[in-house]
Amino acid sequence: MAAPRQPHRRADSTAAVHAGAPAERPHHALAPGVAQTATFTFRDTADLERYMRGEDADADREEYGRYGNPTVRELEHRVAALEGAEDAAAFASGMAAVTTTALALVKAGDHVVLFEDCYRRTRQFVRQHLARFGVEHTLVPPGDTTALAAALRPSTRLVLAETPTNPYLYCTDLEELSRVVRAHGRARTLVDSTFATPINLRPLELGVDLVVHSATKYLSGHNDVLAGVVAGAQHLISLVRDLRGVLGGVLDPHAAFLVSRGLKTLGVRVARQNEAALAVARALEGHPAIERVFYPLLESHPSHAVASRTLRGGGGVVSFIVRGGRAAASRFVDACRLATIAPSLGGVETLVEQPSLMSFFELSEEELSAIGIDPALIRLAVGVEETSDILADVLRALE
Numbered sequence: 215m216a217a218p219r220q221p222h223r224r225a226d227s228t229a230a231v232h233a234g235a236p237a238e239r240p241h242h243a244l245a246p247g248v249a250q251t252a253t254f255t256f257r258d259t260a261d262l263e264r265y266m267r268g269e270d271a272d273a274d275r276e277e278y279g280r281y282g283n284p285t286v287r288e289l290e291h292r293v294a295a296l297e298g299a300e301d302a303a304a305f306a307s308g309m310a311a312v313t314t315t316a317l318a319l320v321k322a323g324d325h326v327v328l329f330e331d332c333y334r335r336t337r338q339f340v341r342q343h344l345a346r347f348g349v350e351h352t353l354v355p356p357g358d359t360t361a362l363a364a365a366l367r368p369s370t371r372l373v374l375a376e377t378p379t380n381p382y383l384y385c386t387d388l389e390e391l392s393r394v395v396r397a398h399g400r401a402r403t404l405v406d407s408t409f410a411t412p413i414n415l416r417p418l419e420l421g422v423d424l425v426v427h428s429a430t431k432y433l434s435g436h437n438d439v440l441a442g443v444v445a446g447a448q449h450l451i452s453l454v455r456d457l458r459g460v461l462g463g464v465l466d467p468h469a470a471f472l473v474s475r476g477l478k479t480l481g482v483r484v485a486r487q488n489e490a491a492l493a494v495a496r497a498l499e500g501h502p503a504i505e506r507v508f509y510p511l512l513e514s515h516p517s518h519a520v521a522s523r524t525l526r527g528g529g530g531v532v533s534f535i536v537r538g539g540r541a542a543a544s545r546f547v548d549a550c551r552l553a554t555i556a557p558s559l560g561g562v563e564t565l566v567e568q569p570s571l572m573s574f575f576e577l578s579e580e581e582l583s584a585i586g587i588d589p590a591l592i593r594l595a596v597g598v599e600e601t602s603d604i605l606a607d608v609l610r611a612l613e
């Protein structure tokens with residue numbers, strides 16, 4: 215007897231094109247329309263009452279734009295499918311997603327653990343703003359799950375991590391992180407997977423509770439929209455969505471359309487960016503003008519073991535320290551022709567920045583040194599241009 219056929223599992227890049235799209239659209243359109251509306255109508259009071267009682271046949275029918283919108287809902291279905299989540303909620307920015315999710319999970323008297331290399335605005339939110347509402351926190355060193363275990367308290371309700379991180383691309387063993395936090399009890403894990411994307415990493419499969427993205431970066435992919443999204447179990451997303459309806463950081467329908475359109479090419483873009491960034495990292499390692507290169511898939515990277523075990527690609531960001539200090543690094547940036555100076559990453563254009571002149575401009579040399587930011591550090595976020603052109607630009611600028 216022939217062996218039963220295994221169901222075919224579609225590749226993630228195919229899922230990025232199709233997952234979460236409805237079987238049929240109005241007017242038999244292939245592409246989604248944009249429901250650019252602030253509010254939704256009811257035929258008569260009986261229709262309204264049916265909706266309010268939750269008896270409407272259309273489960274995705276909406277009432278008012280702050281509570282939901284079909285174009286935003288389609289994006290949420292698509293991201294949930296890509297992350298292997300039950301549900302997702304989209305926001306006006308990555309920070310709206312992070313802050314609304316954190317606020318949905320903690321209250322005064324609770325404790326939060328976060329890694330020292332989390333995105334600096336996330337750290338600022340926890341340290342400055344959650345603290346104002348009586349939420350305590352502990353910072354733990356990058357990727358250090360032993361320090362995490364020691365930091366957990368009976369009152370810990372949230373553990374915030376990021377992988378790979380900015381700008382040194384440290385990676386955390388998410389399986390270990392989930393195991394440590396679950397063994398402890400009631401805390402939820404929230405992982406910012408912006409740098410990884412669902413093409414390179416699926417945190418929920420490793421036991422994490424919630425995954426968040428700045429969709430401004432790879433998910434939308436064209437440097438033309440701000441957006442954020444969080445995905446996870448339905449009962450958690452439901453809490454987050456309810457708070458979003460109060461705080462109001464909803465994603466505009468047109469922005470949701472742009473992110474959904476960007477998602478269709480996520481697989482091809484990230485594959486290309488993985489390839490180009492790895493090629494740049496390899497070319498720079500051992501280059502006489504370079505002191506050190508950081509890329510998670512290089513053997514010299516401190517997170518190489520975790521990265522090569524868990525990441526399907528190293529992502530599109532390479533960081534490196536130029537020999538000769540701050541001025542030499544600035545000369546390199548100024549000599550780039552293809553790479554443009556701008557914050558952000560994950561879009562189709564290659565961007566370059568010197569963190570000491572951008573995110574950390576206000577810090578003195580001593581303060582930079584205290585937080586481990588070298589003044590000659592460069593962060594290159596590759597786009598989807600030909601790898602040979604990106605490489606040529608970098609190598610020529612180094613000359």
Ligand SMILES: Cc1ncc(COP(=O)(O)O)c(C=O)c1O
Nearest residue numbers: 307308309333406408428430441
């Ligand atoms: C890792 C990470 N998380 C969150 C954010 C915040 O996202 P947004 O700028 O969309 O608010 C950023 C922005 O740079 C980021 O790099």
